[in-house]
Amino acid sequence: xxxxxxxxxxxxxxxxxxxxxxxxxxxxxxxxxxxxxxxxxxxxxxxxxxxxxxxxxxxxxxxxxxxxxxxxxxxxxxxxxxxxxxxxxxxxxxxxxxxxxxxxxxxxxxxxxxxxxxxxxxxxxxxxxxxxxxxxxxxxxxxxxxxxxxxxxxxxxxxxxxxxxxxxxxxxxxxxxxxxxxxxxxxxxxxxxxxxxxxxxxxxxxxxxxxxxxxx
Numbered sequence: 001x002x003x004x005x006x007x008x009x010x011x012x013x014x015x016x017x018x019x020x021x022x023x024x025x026x027x028x029x030x031x032x033x034x035x036x037x038x039x040x041x042x043x044x045x046x047x048x049x050x051x052x053x054x055x056x057x058x059x060x061x062x063x064x065x066x067x068x069x070x071x072x073x074x075x076x077x078x079x080x081x082x083x084x085x086x087x088x089x090x091x092x093x094x095x096x097x098x099x100x101x102x103x104x105x106x107x108x109x110x111x112x113x114x115x116x117x118x119x120x121x122x123x124x125x126x127x128x129x130x131x132x133x134x135x136x137x138x139x140x141x142x143x144x145x146x147x148x149x150x151x152x153x154x155x156x157x158x159x160x161x162x163x164x165x166x167x168x169x170x171x172x173x174x175x176x177x178x179x180x181x182x183x184x185x186x187x188x189x190x191x192x193x194x195x196x197x198x199x200x201x202x203x204x205x206x207x208x209x210x211x212x213x214x215x216x
Contacts, residue, residue: 003128004142010095010121012150015088016158016214017041018202019151023158024209025202031165034155038148038173041199042180046147048194049079050122051140051184056192057126058136066108069123076120079193081200084207084216091215092121100124105131140181148173157213 006013019037022028028037053076060068080086097119100107107127110119122143129139148170156166207216 001142003125003132003134003139004146006146006149006153008096008146009099010092011215012092012146013153014215015084015092015150016154016206017085017088017151018199018206019154020158020212020214021202021206021209022198023155025205027198027202028155028159030159031161031169034152034159034161035169035172038151038155038169039176041151041196042144042148042173042176043183044196045194045199046144047180047183048187049076049192050143050147051181052187052192053079054122054126054140054143055136055184056189057123058130058139061108061126061130066111069108070111073118073120073123075192076122077118081195082203084203085200087215089120089122090118093119093124096121096124096128100128100131137181140184141177144177144180145174148177154214 002008019028022037028034053072056072056075057069060066060072077086077089080089097107105128125143126139128134129136129142134142152161152166152169152173155161155169156163161169206212206214209216
């Protein structure tokens with residue numbers, strides 16, 4: 001619960017991951033459209049990229065295979081389709097890395113200084129879960145919940161949604177977590193990957209959006 005808490009100081013609240021532009025452009029303007037957007041990203045991105053890679057990183061840590069760990073870390077970054085999405089991943093990864101160091105958690109040996117700077121949030125999340133003996137399934141639940149809570153918090157400010165609507169969304173979308181994890185568990189290495197062109201374009205256009213609440 002501590003690892004998946006929204007109060008974990010990694011800056012997840014600073015990024016909308018394309019959602020802010022989608023709302024500004026009028027693609028999303030109510031609770032139903034918010035539900036559709038978040039559901040699609042969960043099923044087409046988190047189920048096919050984030051969680052399978054979280055599992056691979058966890059397995060590399062279990063096997064004490066640092067080479068494999070950093071290979072899958074690089075794969076995480078390669079799957080982020082825009083500079084903004086890479087920044088989201090590495091900024092949160094670096095923040096979690098600093099936190100884990102301050103808590104005296106051992107980190108995998110980095111093959112280079114450059115690789116060390118480009119650590120993904122998923123890799124550091126897997127590292128914390130491994131150190132605290134959280135199994136892969138529960139780690140996936142925590143990761144999904146943390147992502148979902150941040151997205152709904154962003155939508156609450158931007159659409160805007162009321163607090164009751166936000167809680168309704170958490171209940172409704174939280175029911176998808178079991179299905180998403182099951183999908184991720186069926187993926188082979190060569191299956192990992194996804195593309196959401198609308199999200200990628202929204203993330204790119206967000207960089208030049210006139211007014212922003214979230215980082216770019």
